[in-house]
Amino acid sequence: MKLYRVAILGATGEVGREMMKVLRERNFPLAELRLLASARSAGKKIAFGDEELTVMEATEASFEGMDIVLGAASADLARQFAPAIRAAGAVFVDNSSAFRMQDNVPLVVPEVNGEDVKKHNGIISNPNCSTIITLMAVKGINRLSPIRAMVASTYQAVSGAGAGGPIELAAQTKALAEGTPIECKTFPYQIAENLIPQIGSFNLDGYTTEEMKMQNEGRKILHLPELKVTCTCVRVPVVRSHSISVTVYTEKKLTVDEVRAALATEDGCRLVDDPASKAYPMPLDTSDQDLVFIGRIRPDLIGENGIALWCCGDQVRKGAATNAVQIAQLLTQE
Numbered sequence: 001m002k003l004y005r006v007a008i009l010g011a012t013g014e015v016g017r018e019m020m021k022v023l024r025e026r027n028f029p030l031a032e033l034r035l036l037a038s039a040r041s042a043g044k045k046i047a048f049g050d051e052e053l054t055v056m057e058a059t060e061a062s063f064e065g066m067d068i069v070l071g072a073a074s075a076d077l078a079r080q081f082a083p084a085i086r087a088a089g090a091v092f093v094d095n096s097s098a099f100r101m102q103d104n105v106p107l108v109v110p111e112v113n114g115e116d117v118k119k120h121n122g123i124i125s126n127p128n129c130s131t132i133i134t135l136m137a138v139k140g141i142n143r144l145s146p147i148r149a150m151v152a153s154t155y156q157a158v159s160g161a162g163a164g165g166p167i168e169l170a171a172q173t174k175a176l177a178e179g180t181p182i183e184c185k186t187f188p189y190q191i192a193e194n195l196i197p198q199i200g201s202f203n204l205d206g207y208t209t210e211e212m213k214m215q216n217e218g219r220k221i222l223h224l225p226e227l228k229v230t231c232t233c234v235r236v237p238v239v240r241s242h243s244i245s246v247t248v249y250t251e252k253k254l255t256v257d258e259v260r261a262a263l264a265t266e267d268g269c270r271l272v273d274d275p276a277s278k279a280y281p282m283p284l285d286t287s288d289q290d291l292v293f294i295g296r297i298r299p300d301l302i303g304e305n306g307i308a309l310w311c312c313g314d315q316v317r318k319g320a321a322t323n324a325v326q327i328a329q330l331l332t333q334e
Contacts, residue, residue: 003031004332007066007090009058009081010073011035012044014163015095018321019070020048026325029332036062063088068328071095071126072321086122093327095126095320100217107220110326111268112139117330124327127221128213129319130154130233134244135221136269136292136318137311140262142222145250148305149228152214155236155243156199157283160315161186166239173237191237199233208233241283242315247300247308256297259307263294268318273297281312290318 006023010016016037023030035046036058044055056062058077063069063085071078071094078098085092099105106116107125109132117124127135134152141147158165164186172192175182182190189196200209215229236243264271272281273295281293292313300306313319 001029002332003029004067004328005032005034005065006030006328007034007036007063007069009036009069009071009077011046011055012037012041013072014159014316015320016070016072017046018316019072019325020046022317022322022325024049026329028325028329032065034062034066060084063090066090068093068331070324070328072324082123090122091120091331092123093126093324093331094123095324097128097213098125099123100125100127100213101220107217108327108330109135109139109221109323110330111136111266113221113223114330117327118334124331126320126324126327127217128210129160129315130156130210130242130244131213131217131221132319132323133242133292133311133313133315134214134246135218136266136313137244137263137294137309138246138248139222140266140269141248141250141254141259141307142224144254144258144262145252145305147222147224147227147248147250149249150214150218150230150246152229152231152244152246154199154210154214154231154233155238155245156233157238157240157242157315158186158191158235159240160199160242161235165191169237169239187235191235193237195237196235197232199235207231238283240287240314240316241312242319243281243283243310243312245308245310247303247306249300249303249306251305253305254307256299256307259309260297263297268292269294271295281310283312286312287314288317289314290322292318 035055042057075096075098078096168186210233211231214231270291280295296310
């Protein structure tokens with residue numbers, strides 16, 4: 001078996017650490033794992049199985065000898081280091097938004113469009129977390145009949161905003177219980193006992209950058225250039241796992257029974273859909289694992305060809321780290 005030299009850019013962050021965890025869980029064929037981060041993190045020790053790996057400062061020379069680089073850093077850092085990664089002969093699997101919409105960069109969810117990995121020119125992009133979870137849930141429907149439009153509302157956990165999100169939620173919850181002042185640093189408003197209907201900045205039509213990702217990335221991943229999506233993204237006081245309510249409108253009319261039967265066999269998904277016994281997906285049940293749970297499947301009451309459903313998935317794992325490692329696994333099969 002061929003072994004691969006892998007680097008993680010942004011190894012000390014939440015997604016970078018999760019990438020390490022997933023690499024071990026999936027027994028990725030490693031010859032070397034190189035941990036890269038900022039100068040202030042250089043020298044830190046991070047456990048990796050029975051080993052203890054030392055974090056190195058990311059520089060232009062850090063990627064020499066690497067086969068694959070997993071990106072868990074900002075879009076700015078991804079753009080800065082991409083030329084050096086490609087010059088070193090490595091493939092850059094990037095979790096940031098830097099290259100997602102470039103025509104020559106595949107945007108990949110392995111269970112949906114894994115074959116697009118073969119089209120890479122040294123960079124492969126990981127999609128937005130909510131896009132991944134949603135498309136995992138609807139890919140089986142798209143196989144039955146092409147999706148023409150979607151209406152989606154996302155309920156995104158505070159950890160999606162980074163390490164500061166859960167800390168702020170916990171601090172605000174404690175402050176409310178003790179009657180002390182609320183501090184807002186990570187979020188523009190109080191998130192404890194509240195919902196914030198804005199993730200990203202607004203465009204001229206009133207949609208946020210996060211909301212437009214569902215349409216723009218969905219078109220590219222599903223190979224449906226005419227796909228139309230109306231999306232509303234909401235930050236909710238949940239620590240981990242994003243939830244999405246989505247109604248899909250297909251080319252031909254589908255029954256709930258045939259949709260349910262199709263989704264029950266989809267790779268990477270679990271059907272949890274028994275309203276009579278109160279069985280449906282919830283964030284707590286989907287955290288710290290890789291399956292996307294799908295339930296509440298029902299006919300849309302407005303559009304003749306509409307199907308409504310509810311899905312949940314761990315945005316740190318399948319929505320980020322695991323999806324990137326799965327892409328790397330596809331690269332080992334080339």
